[in-house]
Amino acid sequence: MGSHKAISQNKLIKIFGAEFKDVGKLPLIPSSVLQVKEVQGDPGSILVLDQPNVWEVLVQDAKNKPEMVKRKVDKGTLIIASRTLSGSRPNASDPINASFWTPLLKKAADGKKIDPFKPLTEKGIKELEYLERRDEINFRYNDYLKPYAQVIFDISDRCTPVIEKRMGVPKSKGMGSTIAFLATGSGGFSTGETIALGIWWGGFPKKEDSMIEFITHENTHSWVLPFPEVWNEPIATYVGDLVMMDMGYPEEGKKRIKIRIDRARKYDPEMKLYDLDGKSLSGAPALSGDAQKDLFWGKAVWVLEEMRKQDADFIAKYFQAKRKYAIKDKITKYDINNTVAVMSIALKRDLFDWFREHGFNVDRDKAEIKFILD
Numbered sequence: 001m002g003s004h005k006a007i008s009q010n011k012l013i014k015i016f017g018a019e020f021k022d023v024g025k026l027p028l029i030p031s032s033v034l035q036v037k038e039v040q041g042d043p044g045s046i047l048v049l050d051q052p053n054v055w056e057v058l059v060q061d062a063k064n065k066p067e068m069v070k071r072k073v074d075k076g077t078l079i080i081a082s083r084t085l086s087g088s089r090p091n092a093s094d095p096i097n098a099s100f101w102t103p104l105l106k107k108a109a110d111g112k113k114i115d116p117f118k119p120l121t122e123k124g125i126k127e128l129e130y131l132e133r134r135d136e137i138n139f140r141y142n143d144y145l146k147p148y149a150q151v152i153f154d155i156s157d158r159c160t161p162v163i164e165k166r167m168g169v170p171k172s173k174g175m176g177s178t179i180a181f182l183a184t185g186s187g188g189f190s191t192g193e194t195i196a197l198g199i200w201w202g203g204f205p206k207k208e209d210s211m212i213e214f215i216t217h218e219n220t221h222s223w224v225l226p227f228p229e230v231w232n233e234p235i236a237t238y239v240g241d242l243v244m245m246d247m248g249y250p251e252e253g254k255k256r257i258k259i260r261i262d263r264a265r266k267y268d269p270e271m272k273l274y275d276l277d278g279k280s281l282s283g284a285p286a287l288s289g290d291a292q293k294d295l296f297w298g299k300a301v302w303v304l305e306e307m308r309k310q311d312a313d314f315i316a317k318y319f320q321a322k323r324k325y326a327i328k329d330k331i332t333k334y335d336i337n338n339t340v341a342v343m344s345i346a347l348k349r350d351l352f353d354w355f356r357e358h359g360f361n362v363d364r365d366k367a368e369i370k371f372i373l374d
Contacts, residue, residue, distance in 0.1 A: 001083045003045040016073065017050035018080055023289055024061030028085075031058045034100040041096055043289045044082030058104070059085060070108070077108040125180045125194060135160070141181035148181065151205050152197070159215050162246050166239055167223050168316025169323050176222030188214065190221035209249040213240035213256075223319065227326050227334035231276060234260070234300035239315060257301055264298020267291055271302055274359045275336075281361055303358075310347055317346040325369045336360060337367040345371050 002009025004020040013019065024046045028039035039059050046065035049055055059068035059081070068081035085097055095101075128140040134153055141149055156179060164170060178194040185200035195218040202210020220236035221228075229235050238257065245253035267287055268274050276296050278287030287295055307314045321342045326334055336355075340362050344351045350373060352364045 001081050001086060003083050005045075006083070013080055016071075016078060016080075018055075018069070019048050020045040020082070021048045022046055024065055024067055024082070025063050026288055027062055028067060029060050029062070029064075030100065031056075031060075034058055034104065036097075036100045039085065039097060039100075041082075041084040042292070044084035046082075047080060079104070079108060125178070125196070128180065136177065138178040139181075140178060142183075145181040145183055145199055148199050148205065152179070152181065152199070155208060155211060156215060158247065159212060159219075159243065162243050163216050163219050163223075163239070166242055166246065166315055167220070168313070168318075168320045169223070171219070171222050172225040175225055176219050188218055190218040192222055192225055195219060195222065209244055209252050212244045212247055212249070213237065213253075216240035216243040224322075226328050227322075227331075230334070230336050230339050231296075231300035231304075234297045235304060237297075238301050238304050242315065257305060260298045260301045261305070262298070263294040264302060267295050268299060268359070271299060272358050274299065275361060276300060279361075281356075281359060299359075307343060307347065310349075314346060318343060321345040325371075331368040333368075337362055337364070338369045340364075341367040341369040341371055344373070345369075348373055 002013070002020050004010075004022055006020065010019055022045065024043040026043050028041065028044070030036050030039050033056070043061065044067050046061055046067055047069060049066065049069065052066075055066070055069040055071045057066045057069050058079075060066050068079070068085055070077055070079040072078075086101060087096060125140050128142050130139075130141050130143070130146060130149070132139045132149065132153075135157070137156065139149065139153065139156075172192075175192045176190075176195055180194060180196045182188060182196050182198045184198040186198055188195070188197045188201070190196070195215075197211075197214060197218065201214050204211040217236040217240040220239045221232070224232070224235075237260075241253040241256050244256075264271070267278075273280050273282060273284045274287060274295055275281075276299060278292035278295050280286065304315070307318070311317065325342055325345065326338065331338060340351050340355050340360075341364070350364070352362050355362045
């Protein structure tokens with residue numbers, strides 16, 4: 001799985017005569033082999049094939065360009081697909097396209113001999129050579145990354161109280177209890193309990209500003225549970241920028257916030273046309289692909305900034321209210337309606353009309369969280 005921007009994946013699949021190039025066009029069309037009526041996801045990346053006749057096309061875009069193909073290679077089956085065809089929805093509610101991925105992978109593996117009693121040979125985070133516990137956090141790393149351990153300890157120690165002050169509440173119980181080091185300069189992840197950091201992110205350790213944002217971003221995913229946010233990625237980075245500002249990099253934090261908002265304004269200048277999904281209540285053409293992503297990130301950050309203009313401690317008050325009212329046995333989901341209800345409680349002001357004025361299809365009556373303001 002990859003995209004036209006993914007260097008490593010393209011180097012690999014070129015060996016087999018394929019390459020991701022350019023962005024596809026919606027709608028995506030499934031082959032009859034997949035036995036589904038529709039394909040979910042963003043436009044994704046199309047594939048250019050050296051020998052099209054040796055591949056079976058499973059998904060193509062509106063211009064009949066392949067986005068998912070397969071072929072036999074030696075004793076196995078090679079499947080190449082645009083990354084956007086798999087994964088979870090932004091709120092992690094369920095995987096997309098599982099209806100065809102599950103039977104497809106089962107069929108690709110059919111006939112392979114698997115010993116169910118033979119343990120896996122791969123090594124996970126728990127098998128890393130070093131485990132060091134500091135202030136209720138387990139740090140895991142290998143010998144190769146040992147020279148970076150102390151500097152990560154120090155920055156984590158400095159970040160934690162600042163993050164907690166911004167969030168207004170402690171971490172969710174049991175979350176963010178492990179930090180693992182990855183030997184990469186790009187990306188990381190959070191499972192809630194475990195945070196993994198690409199050690200050379202943003203020029204670290206020569207520069208620490210991006211690492212502050214990065215550590216805060218992944219920590220925020222641990223803080224927001226048990227319900228992910230409707231703007232789960234943008235709010236995590238936004239809090240990272242605020243913490244960066246708190247820790248001595250105010251200009252850089254402000255610059256990053258402005259860049260994201262400016263990208264959204266290209267499509268929604270007054271921030272009144274679209275919701276986060278790029279859909280419009282006023283009948284404007286729906287956004288997709290990179291335009292929708294820029295809108296999603298920028299408008300989410302803009303909304304949070306507008307709330308913070310009304311109250312500098314908005315983020316803390318918002319998460320305090322969320323902890324109190326967004327409780328699993330009291331609500332079934334944490335959608336945009338419940339989100340606006342919690343924001344209203346935090347600011348002591350009914351925000352539903354404001355959100356509707358700014359392109360969001362929200363309804364106070366549809367929120368499971370009910371509130372009465374003084």
